[in-house]
Amino acid sequence: MTTDSLVFAVSCTAKPIGARILQKERQLGEFLAEVERRALRIAEIAVRDRDEAMDLVQDAMIKLARNYSGRGREEWPPLFYRILQNGVRDWHRRQMVRNRVMVWFQRSRSDDNDQDLIASAPDPIGRSPDEELQNSEAMRDMESAVHELPIRQREAFMLRTFEGLDVRGTAAAMGCSQGSVKTHYSRAVHTLREKLGEHWQ
């Protein structure tokens, strides 16, 4: 093969940089569209505030795109949730500091933020009011119980149950061993069963 024909062959097979970026952007867009709603709800259960959860999810999206868009598609779920979980932990740390400062200044937190966003949202699926009430109450009980779990148990339960990550992916997202994930998950389910009761839902 001559040099000219080799150069021609390479130029025909190799994708231009612009095309590669567009393809990666499209793949990442599909991934984010797939996980964003569940990620929002997971963050919302963890921080009990939709606006804060939205900020955390957006931050995780941007960090994933900025730092890990070049990684393979299969690596994105654990990376994304690891960024999100780190954001949630940082949020809790900031809240602790803020609460200490508030206590120092003897201010009490307003209960105005405890608005039930789920109850006030319209139902696009069109369930009956009774079903709607029953579902809302069941979800509220479950959210409350999950929120009260220790942070590692909550992470393991939400990533395994809600997001459907396997043990390996959950361990990568939590930054711990697979054995730890199994332990945290088992304890979380045990605690939830005790709190919610046998006849929950």
Next chain:
Amino acid sequence: MNKTEEQLAHDAKEAFDRSVDRLDAATLSRLNRSRQAALAEVARPNREWLRWMPATGVAAAVLLAVVVLRGAGDINSIGAPVADLDILLSEESIEMLEELEFYSWLDTQELEGDGDVG
């Protein structure tokens, strides 16, 4: 995991999925905007190294200042190399280099003269 725990996880997942399906249009719109903002980062070149530029510049300036100041302080203590420099820069030395063959011949004559005396 016994059946009750499996059932609880299953029911929890169902309740969670329903809550995801019930997200309102305004929230979905905000998520869409967040996604578009994130995707804009993919095409943007990574300028992470620019964050280190000020620190690198300061470090380089400090290093240069140290080298210059230490170099200026040591000039008098160099000794021999500076003396060589003086010789090389002096007029006489250059003339000597130009007439190196003459001095070489003169040296041999002196040696021969010494031999005659001895």
